[in-house]
Amino acid sequence: MWLGLVPFLIMVLLFQLIPVLSMLTGSLKPASGAGISFGFYARILQSAYYMQAIKNSLLISAASSAIGIVVGLACAYAITRFPARTRDRLLMFSNMTSNFSGVPLAFAYIVLLGSNGVFTLLFKQWGWSVFGGFDLYSWSGLVLVYVYFQVPLALLLLYPAFYAIRDQWREAASLLGASRWQFWTSVGLPVLSPAVFGTMGILFANAMGAYATAYALVGGNYNLLAVRIGSLVAGDVVNQPQLGNALAVILALSTLLAVFLNHKMTQRARRLDAAFVAGPRPVRKRRRPPRPLNAAAAVAGKEEL
Amino acid sequence: MDAPIKRTGAAPRALMLLLMIYLLLPLMATCIYAFARDWQTTVLPERWTLEWFGGMFKDLRFMESLWNSLYLCLIAVAFSLLVMLPAVFVITVYMPRLESLMKGLVVLPYAVPGVVAAVGLIRAYSSGPLNIAGTAYILLGAYFVIVLPYMYQGIRNSLLTVSAGPLLAAAELLGAGRMRAFASVVLPNIWPGVLVSALLSFSVLFGEFALTNMLVGGQIQTIQVYLYHRMGESGHLASAIAITYFVFILLLSALLMKLGQKVNGGLKR
Numbered sequence: 001m002w003l004g005l006v007p008f009l010i011m012v013l014l015f016q017l018i019p020v021l022s023m024l025t026g027s028l029k030p031a032s033g034a035g036i037s038f039g040f041y042a043r044i045l046q047s048a049y050y051m052q053a054i055k056n057s058l059l060i061s062a063a064s065s066a067i068g069i070v071v072g073l074a075c076a077y078a079i080t081r082f083p084a085r086t087r088d089r090l091l092m093f094s095n096m097t098s099n100f101s102g103v104p105l106a107f108a109y110i111v112l113l114g115s116n117g118v119f120t121l122l123f124k125q126w127g128w129s130v131f132g133g134f135d136l137y138s139w140s141g142l143v144l145v146y147v148y149f150q151v152p153l154a155l156l157l158l159y160p161a162f163y164a165i166r167d168q169w170r171e172a173a174s175l176l177g178a179s180r181w182q183f184w185t186s187v188g189l190p191v192l193s194p195a196v197f198g199t200m201g202i203l204f205a206n207a208m209g210a211y212a213t214a215y216a217l218v219g220g221n222y223n224l225l226a227v228r229i230g231s232l233v234a235g236d237v238v239n240q241p242q243l244g245n246a247l248a249v250i251l252a253l254s255t256l257l258a259v260f261l262n263h264k265m266t267q268r269a270r271r272l273d274a275a276f277v278a279g280p281r282p283v284r285k286r287r288r289p290p291r292p293l294n295a296a297a298a299v300a301g302k303e304e305l
Numbered sequence: 306m307d308a309p310i311k312r313t314g315a316a317p318r319a320l321m322l323l324l325m326i327y328l329l330l331p332l333m334a335t336c337i338y339a340f341a342r343d344w345q346t347t348v349l350p351e352r353w354t355l356e357w358f359g360g361m362f363k364d365l366r367f368m369e370s371l372w373n374s375l376y377l378c379l380i381a382v383a384f385s386l387l388v389m390l391p392a393v394f395v396i397t398v399y400m401p402r403l404e405s406l407m408k409g410l411v412v413l414p415y416a417v418p419g420v421v422a423a424v425g426l427i428r429a430y431s432s433g434p435l436n437i438a439g440t441a442y443i444l445l446g447a448y449f450v451i452v453l454p455y456m457y458q459g460i461r462n463s464l465l466t467v468s469a470g471p472l473l474a475a476a477e478l479l480g481a482g483r484m485r486a487f488a489s490v491v492l493p494n495i496w497p498g499v500l501v502s503a504l505l506s507f508s509v510l511f512g513e514f515a516l517t518n519m520l521v522g523g524q525i526q527t528i529q530v531y532l533y534h535r536m537g538e539s540g541h542l543a544s545a546i547a548i549t550y551f552v553f554i555l556l557l558s559a560l561l562m563k564l565g566q567k568v569n570g571g572l573k574r
Contacts, residue, residue, distance in 0.1 A: 002395075026428050075324050090325075104551065151328075
């Protein structure tokens with residue numbers, strides 16, 4: 001019986017545990033000799049260049065996740081207003097387009113807004129100078145492209161949370177004289193908050209780890225953590241693979257932390273839900289709860305590979 | 306439908322329309338670009354052509370990269386099935402207490418970005434007893450890890466929904482050996498669900514870029530790596546490749562959805 005587990009354990013050991021361990025030890029090895037040293041981490045902390053890469057990655061991830069959350073919330077609310085059939089179709093559509101990520105996505109945006117992009121040339125011809133300052137290969141361009149793959153993911157993760165808000169609460173609030181605005185700020189958003197923060201974690205990790213889109217769009221011209229790591233260990237001229245290990249550990253820590261946040265928030269949401277179920281049962285039937293979209297969620301869960 | 310039918314307001318409709326336009330815009334642009342002879346300063350191109358698609362199929366390097374992608378993904382998925390089926394089966398049916406441990410191992414690749422995984426793999430296998438850096442073997446190992454979460458979830462769910470434990474006990478009671486019971490009773494029952502996760506894994510691997518490019522980018526070109534190299538040369542040709550790739554993935558996910566519905570529908574009855 002144990003025999004069935006042996007190949008699995010060997011594969012996991014060889015291609016998951018040993019590489020992670022190797023990366024950790026590599027990042028803690030001194031430049032010469034034996035022992036443990038935090039020399040590479042110290043060098044990263046002292047290097048303005050690598051600190052800028054980390055800062056850029058954090059900022060772009062935070063900005064694209066925040067925008068993704070806001071757009072996702074609005075769209076998730078809108079999508080729950082449709083009948084179940086239409087809603088499922090809309091979700092399917094949004095998931096379909098999320099297959100369009102990584103290199104093809106970067107390319108599509110270059111066609112649209114690159115230096116010879118269709119819109120760039122059209123705007124120039126029409127004299128719309130407002131967009132003249134826009135540069136796809138800069139901070140704002142990267143955020144724009146990242147948001148594209150964040151929105152469908154945010155939508156998919158957020159819309160089930162809206163079904164936790166019961167219609168009766170809205171009616172009770174309005175009977176007690178609350179305006180719509182008051183209802184959303186004091187009842188709606190607090191109930192949604194675990195889902196919002198949890199989704200934020202996933203989106204943030206997604207953006208931090210995004211390599212394909214950034215690599216295809218800006219290459220080495222914009223200082224990002226993931227792209228920097230790539231060029232350190234597998235670039236044309238591999239000069240400091242050790243430094244790459246330490247940077248990779250930092251990146252992994254940030255995404256693990258973000259995913260951990262999601263885990264905590266899911267637990268909290270579940271507790272909240274359990275508390276409501278344990279309380280007095282709602283008299284009226286809830287709206288039809290969303291059908292689980294497991295396969296789709298799994299794909300969208302990792303937008304960037 | 307048991308929900309009270311409410312008319313959807315104008316605001317949600319408008320918002321959804323905007324979202325659809327936003328999501329479709331890059332796709333449409335790539336598609337138009339792939340069929341345009343030249344597209345400069347007009348809203349739509351003035352002349353259309355199929356020559357980019359023709360050129361794509363005449364390009365030997367494209368065909369080679371497509372072939373590379375197909376067989377690497379196929380081998381990886383088949384190998385993963387071979388390893389994961391018995392493992393998940395043993396854990397789910399005989400050692401449910403180890404499930405949380407296995408789950409922890411299996412969801413780890415989900416939280417670790419491809420770039421980080423590549424760094425570890427390169428360091429572990431560029432020297433020493435197992436020097437396989439830059440070969441297809443290291444890529445297949447990496448692919449195995451990428452599809453772990455999908456394979457585990459899919460196989461485990463199928464096993465639970467067909468209640469593999471009792472099924473197996475019944476088969477053994479009727480005199481079938483353990484291996485025979487697994488092969489001729491459990492396997493045919495979980496097959497549809499397993500097929501869905503295999504297809505899902507395939508489409509995930511087909512779109513993989515980070516690990517492939519970092520591990521074997523210089524040695525083996527998959528369709529994604531090839532597309533990356535072609536981007537700078539001819540925009541129209543790259544568009545044609547991107548659109549072909551997307552249509553292929555679309556067909557695959559449509560098939561996936563159909564199968565998924567069938568599996569779920571079959572269970573409800």
